[in-house]
Structure formats: C-alpha cells, structure tokens
Amino acid sequence: MRIVIFGAGSLGSLFGALLDGAHDVTLVGRDPHISAVREHGLRVTGVDDFEASPAATTDGTELDCDFAVVTVKAYDTAGAARDLATGDVGAAVSLQNGLGNEATLAAGLDCPVVAGTTSHGAMLSEPGVVEWTGRGDVVVGAWRGDGAAGEGGDVSREDEHGRGTAADPASGVAAAFRAASIGAEVESDIGRRLWRKLAVNAAINPVSALARIRNGRVFEGPTAEYAARAAREAADVARAEGVDLDAGAAVEAAQTVARRTADNRSSMFQDVAAGRRTEIDAVSGVVAERADEHGVDAPVNGLLCALLRGWEAGEGLR
Ligand SMILES: NC(=O)C1=CN([C@@H]2O[C@H](COP(=O)(O)OP(=O)(O)OC[C@H]3O[C@@H](n4cnc5c(N)ncnc54)[C@H](OP(=O)(O)O)[C@@H]3O)[C@@H](O)[C@H]2O)C=CC1
Ligand SMILES: CC(C)(CO)C(=O)C(=O)O
DSSP: OEEEEESTTHHHHHHHHHHHTTSEEEEEOOTTHHHHHHHHOEEEEESSOEEEOOEEESOOSSOEESEEEEOSOGGGHHHHHHHHTTSEESOEEEOOSSSSHHHHHHHHOSSOEEEEEEOOEEEEEETTEEEEEEOOOEEEEEOOSTTOTTOSSOOOOOOTTSOOOTTOHHHHHHHHHHHTTOOEEEOTTHHHHHHHHHHHHHHHHHHHHHHTOOHHHHTSGGGHHHHHHHHHHHHHHHHHTTOOOOHHHHHHHHHHHHHHTTTOOOHHHHHHHTTOOOSGGGTHHHHHHHHHHHTOOOHHHHHHHHHHHHHIIIIIOO
C-alpha cells in the first residue's frame, strides 16, 4: 500500500521505518531529519536495530496515498489536515495523544478518519536516527464523529485483499500494519480506548512535567494523590460524554502505565525540559473544558492545565 507518514518526528519515523519493509512509505517531516533520511536512509536503534529507506519530503501537499498516518503533535493537526486536503488521501489515521485530533482531521478532510492509539515509544536521537524506546501495541477503530468514535457496529470487515472496505478503513489499516509485522488490532469501542489513554496522559504527563520526575515516581510520594485525582476526573468527564469508563479503572490504567514505563520521562516532561510547547490543551485542557460543559468537577485538571499554559505563556518556551 502507499502510506504517508505525516509528521515524521519520533513516533512517525519509527512507524515509517517499520512499515517500509512491506509498503511504499513516504515520510513528511522537517529538515535536517528529512535530508538525512534522503541521503543516508533511516536507522532504528533500541528495541531493534535496522535500516529503512522510505521516501522523504518536507512538502506535505498534493500527496497521493491509500492512507496517511498522522503523527504531528496535537496542536499541528489542523495544519496537517490542510496539507493533506490538497492531495488524494484514502483515509487519515491518527496515532496521536490527546482528544480532538480525529475531529480536527474530519473537519479538514473529505476522506474517512481512523482513530488510533499506540503504546510504542520512540525518540529522534539525531537526524536520520530514531530510537525505539519501548515495544507496544497499536489499536485503531472507525471514527464516526465527535462523541461517537467507534460506538457499536461491526468494524472488522476486510475485503478479499484484507484491505478493509470504504465504510470500514480501520480494518484495512490494521491489516497493513500486521503485513509489516506490527501488532495491530481493531477496537469496536475506540472512543473508550481514547478516553482511557487520555486519563493515563492526564495523570502522568502534567504531573511528571511539573514535578520533573520520571513516570515511575508519579504514583509514589506526594504527587500520587493528585495524579489519581486527575485520572478519576477524566473518567468522570468520559462518563458524562456517554463513555463507559470507571474512575477506578482509569486510575489503575494510569498506575499500570506508570509502572511499565517507570524509567521514561513522559513526552510532556521532555517538552518542558527542552523549552518546547506541550500538548496540555489536548490532554488536561480537554478534560477541564468538557468538564465545564457537562457541569462535572475537574479542579485538578484545571489547575494542571493552567500551570502548564502559564509556563508556556511566560518564560518557558525557547
Ligand atoms: N514519541 C512517542 O513515543 C509517542 C508519541 N505519541 C504521540 O504522537 C504524536 C507525535 O509525537 P512525537 O513523534 O513524539 O512528536 P515529534 O515532535 O517528535 O514529531 C512530530 C513531527 O512533525 C513535524 N511536523 C509538524 N507539522 C508538520 C508539517 N506541516 N509538515 C511537516 N512536518 C511537520 C514536527 O516538526 P516541528 O516540530 O519542527 O514543527 C515534528 O518533527 C504526539 O501526539 C504524541 O503525544 C504517542 C505515543 C508515543
Ligand atoms: C504513556 C506515556 C505517559 C509514556 O511516557 C505517554 O504517552 C507520554 O509520555 O506521552
């Protein structure tokens, strides 16, 4: 299949390299990384060590592909949709963190949108080299509009080539990942999976970023209670949106991820340490804003969001 990776930074480069063996892959990213890939190929280190040679460009317009995997930061999603809309894209697949990316893609594109989440970890270590920091999984599901992602319905249909039907691009995307030996499943209730991941990120990311601690410390010591409250609030808002997510299950999911990724610096901790903009709006910001809309209390998410936004607006960004 012809696959575009839109936003070939850390995660996108990892998936671009993994998909490249089985598919015709084009990375869309920035220099100097893209020039390095064009000149020397793309090297993966860490969990596995291998080289790939996908096509690579800094121009994301007028591209033609079966599907585009969107791996820009949440705040760049609208720009990605604008560029992709100038081409011929069969479907757009978000593997981003945060809530709202699929709605943004759907608003800017005519093609079907597939929602997704991944627990693989990646870090661009130098131009042309991506470190695979942790093996994980990929879960995708049909996006059927805000508040109705993956609700009900059979999303497991594939055509005779295993490509997924026009009405069901999620199964085709999962099949394409599996053809490249990347474990991927189709989830009928992808909305719940996205909310559960949001609860995990709402607990770990801002707390680790503000306290400057690795994931494993978030549920130990003085931050534990606030991280748990952030996850519980996210689950309360999810239920107000009609998503079946128990508060205890959300806390447990966050604690499990913190344990499994104990030595990681969360992406938000890395962003703050590097003086970069964070994805706080798409994580705690979404929880706090939707809580307001539903009349649900989410004071911890509100405070964490205000602190990170204050840092970004003040002297934080370089
Ligand atoms: N890294 C990880 O391990 C994981 C990341 N995620 C999620 O995946 C998403 C991506 O994360 P990550 O890979 O770490 O982020 P990165 O910042 O490393 O990668 C995104 C890349 O996209 C580039 N980009 C943005 N807009 C455009 C554009 N219009 N044209 C070309 N390139 C563009 C950015 O360039 P520039 O910065 O110069 O604008 C950047 O190089 C986030 O939502 C993150 O939360 C989820 C799970 C794990
Ligand atoms: C799961 C977790 C918390 C892993 O670090 C993550 O998604 C992130 O850092 O953004």
